[in-house]
Amino acid sequence: MKTPPTPRRSRLAARAISAIRAAVASRAAVVAAVAAFTMVGCASLPGSAALDQLTDRIVKASFRDEGIVKSRVLDTDETNRLCSAADVAGKPLDEATARRLEELNLKTIQWPSDGKYLGDWKEGEKIAQNGRGLTWSDDAKTVNGGNCYNCHQLDKKEISFGTIGPSLYNYGKIRGVTDPANPDAKLMVEYTWGRIWNSKAYNACSNMPRAGHMGILNEQQVRDLVALLLDPQSPVNQ
Amino acid sequence: MQTRRDLLKRSAIVAGLLAGTGLFPQYALAYNKGAFEAKSVADVLKALGAGAPTESKEVTISGPDIAENGAVVPLTASTTIAGVKQMLILVEKNPAALVARYDVTDSVEANFATRSKMGQSSDVYAVAITADGKAFFAKKEVKVTLGGCGG
Amino acid sequence: MADPMRIRAQVSGDKATVRVLMSHEMESGQRKDAAGNTVPAWFIQEVTASLNGKVVLSADWGPAVSKNPFLQFTVKGAKAGDKLAVTWKDTKGETRTDEATVS
Amino acid sequence: MLRSIVGAALLLLACTAPAVWAQKTAVQSIEEYRAMLQDGNPADLFEAKGEDLWKQQRGPKAATLERCDLGKGAGVVKGAFTELPRFFADTQRVQDLESRLLSCMETLQGFNAAEIAKTPFDKGEQKTLTALATWIAAESKGMKFNLSQAHPEERTFYEVGKRLFFQRAGPHDFACATCHGQDEKRIRLQDLPNLTKNPGDGVGFAAWPAYRVSNGQMWGMQQRLNDCYRQQRFPYPGFGSDATIALSVYLGVNSQGSVSVAPAIKR
Numbered sequence: 231m232k233t234p235p236t237p238r239r240s241r242l243a244a245r246a247i248s249a250i251r252a253a254v255a256s257r258a259a260v261v262a263a264v265a266a267f268t269m270v271g272c273a274s275l276p277g278s279a280a281l282d283q284l285t286d287r288i289v290k291a292s293f294r295d296e297g298i299v300k301s302r303v304l305d306t307d308e309t310n311r312l313c314s315a316a317d318v319a320g321k322p323l324d325e326a327t328a329r330r331l332e333e334l335n336l337k338t339i340q341w342p343s344d345g346k347y348l349g350d351w352k353e354g355e356k357i358a359q360n361g362r363g364l365t366w367s368d369d370a371k372t373v374n375g376g377n378c379y380n381c382h383q384l385d386k387k388e389i390s391f392g393t394i395g396p397s398l399y400n401y402g403k404i405r406g407v408t409d410p411a412n413p414d415a416k417l418m419v420e421y422t423w424g425r426i427w428n429s430k431a432y433n434a435c436s437n438m439p440r441a442g443h444m445g446i447l448n449e450q451q452v453r454d455l456v457a458l459l460l461d462p463q464s465p466v467n468q
Numbered sequence: 469m470q471t472r473r474d475l476l477k478r479s480a481i482v483a484g485l486l487a488g489t490g491l492f493p494q495y496a497l498a499y500n501k502g503a504f505e506a507k508s509v510a511d512v513l514k515a516l517g518a519g520a521p522t523e524s525k526e527v528t529i530s531g532p533d534i535a536e537n538g539a540v541v542p543l544t545a546s547t548t549i550a551g552v553k554q555m556l557i558l559v560e561k562n563p564a565a566l567v568a569r570y571d572v573t574d575s576v577e578a579n580f581a582t583r584s585k586m587g588q589s590s591d592v593y594a595v596a597i598t599a600d601g602k603a604f605f606a607k608k609e610v611k612v613t614l615g616g617c618g619g
Numbered sequence: 620m621a622d623p624m625r626i627r628a629q630v631s632g633d634k635a636t637v638r639v640l641m642s643h644e645m646e647s648g649q650r651k652d653a654a655g656n657t658v659p660a661w662f663i664q665e666v667t668a669s670l671n672g673k674v675v676l677s678a679d680w681g682p683a684v685s686k687n688p689f690l691q692f693t694v695k696g697a698k699a700g701d702k703l704a705v706t707w708k709d710t711k712g713e714t715r716t717d718e719a720t721v722s
Numbered sequence: 723m724l725r726s727i728v729g730a731a732l733l734l735l736a737c738t739a740p741a742v743w744a745q746k747t748a749v750q751s752i753e754e755y756r757a758m759l760q761d762g763n764p765a766d767l768f769e770a771k772g773e774d775l776w777k778q779q780r781g782p783k784a785a786t787l788e789r790c791d792l793g794k795g796a797g798v799v800k801g802a803f804t805e806l807p808r809f810f811a812d813t814q815r816v817q818d819l820e821s822r823l824l825s826c827m828e829t830l831q832g833f834n835a836a837e838i839a840k841t842p843f844d845k846g847e848q849k850t851l852t853a854l855a856t857w858i859a860a861e862s863k864g865m866k867f868n869l870s871q872a873h874p875e876e877r878t879f880y881e882v883g884k885r886l887f888f889q890r891a892g893p894h895d896f897a898c899a900t901c902h903g904q905d906e907k908r909i910r911l912q913d914l915p916n917l918t919k920n921p922g923d924g925v926g927f928a929a930w931p932a933y934r935v936s937n938g939q940m941w942g943m944q945q946r947l948n949d950c951y952r953q954q955r956f957p958y959p960g961f962g963s964d965a966t967i968a969l970s971v972y973l974g975v976n977s978q979g980s981v982s983v984a985p986a987i988k989r
Contacts, residue, residue: 275877284878285885285968292965293951296958303892303957310890317888317899364893364955377894380909389748390613392909394901430895439894446893499664504681532755534748536911536989540685540935542758559683563649567683574695575675577634581691583762585647585683613748613911625766642767644938686938687764 282315297366309335313435328434336431338443339424347419347456348410354458355465357451358384364446374446376455377439384458385465394437402460403467410460422456504566509558509593509605512566516554518597524549524604529557529594531610538586538612543567545594546579549604554597555580560607561590586612626719628694628703635697635721637668639690639705647682663688665708670694670721671701697721752911756989765856765933765985768940772857775850781831790826792819792858803862804982807971809873816879818970819855820944821962827851839961843945848961855942856931859984867928867977876971879964883972886965887918892955898969900954902926912989920976924983927973932986940985943970 276284293301309331316323323331360375362368378384381394384401401422407415424431427442441447447455458464503515513521524547531543545557555578557567567584578596586592589611596604622642628635641663648660660682668676675694694703701721708714776787776799792802793810807818813825827847828835838847871877890897901909902917915921921928931942941949947966951959959966 275874275881281878281881282885285882285889288882288964288968289886289889292959292963293957294960299892299955299957301957303955304889306891306895310895314885314888314890314897317890317897317903318885365952366958367952390910392907394904394907394909394914437900439896444893444895499679504679532751532758534751534755536752536755537936539938540759542689542755544691562683564681564683566681568681569679570692571677573675575670575673576695577693579693580678581689582680583685583689585685613752622767622771625770638762640762640764640767642764642771687767687933689762689764691762 298364298368298370299366309430309434316435323434331434332431335428335434335440335443336424338440339427339431340442340449341420341423342449342453346453347423348461349450349453349455349457351454351457351461351464351466353451354454354456355385357447357454358458359388374451376441376447376451378455381438386468387465398459399466401466402462402464407460408462410462415460419456419460422459423452426452426455500569503569505564507563507565509560509565509595512556512558513595513597513603516556516569516597518595518601518603521595521603521605524596524606527594527596527604527606529592529606529608531592531608533609534611534613535586536613538588541584541586541592541610541612542581543584543592543594544579544581545570545596546577547594547596547604549578549596549598551598552578552596553599556593556595556597557582557584558593558595559584559586559590560593561588562586565593586610588612621713621715624705624707624715624717626703626705626717628697628701628719628721630697630699630721633696633698635694635701635703637690637692637694637703637705639668639688641688641690641707641715643686643688643707643709645682645684645686645688649682661710663707663709666690666705668692668694668703668705670697670703672704749911756987759935759987763933763985763987764938765860765931765940765987768853768856768931768933769860769985770857772853772855772860775854776857781827781833783830783832785830785832787823787826787830787854789830790823792822792826799858799861801862801865803859803984804865804867805869807876807879807967807974808870809875816873816875816964816967816971818943818962818967819858820851820942821967823851823854823858824962843941843948844939852931852940852942852945856940856985859931859982862982863984865982867974867980867982869971869974869978871975879968879971880975882964883968883970886969887972894955896954896956898950898954917973917976920978920980923981924986925980927970927977928980928982929984929986929988931984932988934988936989 289304293304295301312323312327312331357376358378360373361377361380363372363374379388379391381392383391383397383399386399405418407418409415410419428440429436429438430440439446442452458466461467500515503512506512506515513519526549527547529543529545531541535541543557545555547555552572555570555572557580558565559567562585568580568582570580572578589609591607592610593605593607624642625640626637628637643663644661645663646658646661648657650658652658662682662684663680666678666680667674676692697703699721702718703721704716704718706714706716779786789796792799793805793808794802803819806822807816809816810822817825824835824838827833827838833847838851841848844852871880887898899918901907901914905916907914915926917926927943930946931940933940944961944966947969948959
């Protein structure tokens with residue numbers, strides 16, 4: 231996390247920060263950095279910004295590349311940094327920041343190159359079931375899954391579903407989509423595509439991965455998932 | 469004191485000697501390889517020299533309705549039928565159906581619990597075999613599902 | 620050498636419930652390793668239990684018994700202080716015997 | 723986990739099998755299944771091995787671990803587990819059970835701690851560490867967690883651990899909190915404890931080391947966290963690294979007063 235130090239920090243904390251800055255990302259450096267905090271901590275805990283920097287230092291020293299996963303995946307973007315900080319503070323993002331991040335994410339959405347939003351719901355169901363890909367025990371050839379059932383209910387016949395996200399059973403039906411090709415359905419079709427491509431465009435600190443934006447799923451896979459949610463023939467809408 | 473196993477071991481040695489001459493049948497071996505390689509419940513019983521099984525309320529198979537993980541499925545086989553000599557635990561849809569075979573002596577109750585791997589949802593069986601080769605069974609369905617995140 | 624078993628034999632009335640945990644891989648012969656090669660079958664095939672030296676139970680197992688197997692059975696006429704021994708033998712011919720006191 | 727044939731079959735099943743029974747029944751049935759496994763936890767095997775290893779003369783110095791100080795004085799095992807991680811003056815570090823055991827194996831027995839830390843889980847001396855941790859945890863079974871926050875470094879590590887818990891990163895933007903930040907959530911059919919607060923007796927931090935039914939392995943907290951991070955699509959956290967220990971301090975302090983059931987048996 232790269233939150234800038236606040237101007238209100240104490241002189242002791244400032245000293246601690248410079249101690250960290252001087253240190254390199256090695257085991258010894260972390261020990262030194264922690265020790266610097268101990269001095270600060272004698273009176274009280276170091277300030278929040280200083281702790282952020284120590285955390286950053288510890289993360290760099292603790293994680294290493296393994297298999298297909300490189301340490302640079304931890305150098306995350308502003309959206310994640312601000313959402314993490316809000317979680318630590320236990321306060322949601324202020325309205326203006328949230329809107330700004332949503333705008334930022336909205337701009338990243340790539341709409342279907344051929345204008346076709348709906349693919350094959352049968353393929354979509356397979357993608358929704360699949361939770362594999364992008365861990366260090368996967369190889370580069372692993373086809374990434376959508377992880378959908380980990381958090382959402384979709385086809386009612388599948389009992390093994392998670393509840394971190396809302397149930398998506400009857401997703402299209404509830405939203406009145408009887409013919410996705412009908413112009414009336416256009417807004418809902420586009421929203422569904424956008425939500426899968428980059429969920430943070432609609433809710434800055436959503437727990438949902440940004441499947442298209444982060445390259446987890448390709449355009450065709452997103453198309454198939456849109457079909458799973460909106461095709462009237464899909465088991466989701468039965 | 470001679471135990472059944474001692475006797476079987478001896479006959480196994482004898483069988484081994486005779487096998488060399490091609491004159492002795494394989495069933496005399498202590499560990500019934502054929503029974504453990506048989507695909508179906510019926511073939512297992514055939515390999516053990518038992519007759520066609522009859523469903524019986526005096527035989528019980530207990531296990532979970534749903535096993536969160538097929539690697540470990542607790543199964544218990546028991547019976548109240550008198551004169552039972554062998555108890556079997558079977559999983560119908562495993563590559564080989566027979567999981568375990570227990571000799572019932574006068575010193576133990578005909579009640580055995582063990583844990584089995586299951587490759588998929590299947591009926592599981594408890595079979596009690598009497599001294600005269602009659603087989604009685606109970607079965608129940610165990611569904612196997614994935615509990616975790618599937619990745 | 621294989622790790623020891625854990626045997627618990629608890630008296631209740633005129634019998635004892637015996638619970639045994641064995642340390643064994645119980646390779647089914649169906650599993651493939653990371654390189655895609657089949658891991659050869661290797662499992663406990665025979666189990667016997669004896670009370671004060673007299674065989675009370677013998678069992679044959681196939682490869683479907685779970686890794687680190689668990690076995691529960693009830694011995695008639697067992698009382699506190701009796702010695703309950705369990706022996707297993709696997710497909711490689713390795714064997715292990717452990718003993719517990721009935722309590 | 724899904725490398726085996728059985729695993730592949732299970733995945734296939736979950737993908738295709740139409741399930742007709744009701745949701746509530748499924749959850750209840752799975753609870754019944756878990757209850758059936760409680761009696762006869764193979765963790766007992768590792769516990770027995772761990773006790774033996776503690777008392778065995780091992781390593782280049784052919785010494786036992788019986789003088790190892792787990793925080794309550796040399797050789798005191800009972801009650802040590804429910805107070806870890808804590809700050810140790812001799813190493814000048816906050817250490818969890820496994821990293822502390824590693825220090826003892828180095829100082830008392832002459833093992834190379836760095837080598838062991840690099841060894842993959844479930845191999846070589848890592849197996850020793852897991853068995854030892856299982857036995858030591860078992861010696862505190864039924865006791866309540868009571869981690870010290872007296873030393874400033876313990877407090878600092880709590881704060882760092884909290885930041886790690888909420889750190890969103892990787893291709894999926896996952897943080898620990900994504901799955902463990904709310905009450906009564908599930909991933910697939912697996913209940914997820916809310917670890918931002920005390921999840922209760924024998925849940926979360928109070929249930930590891932545990933025997934994993936799915937792969938027949940005994941896992942300590944280090945491996946538990948390692949696998950969480952793997953599924954988060956994070957890179958590899960070093961064994962006993964400060965990140966894993968800070969996270970453990972956060973989880974352990976949040977579990978203050980909860981009863982330890984370790985070693986447990988898990989899916």
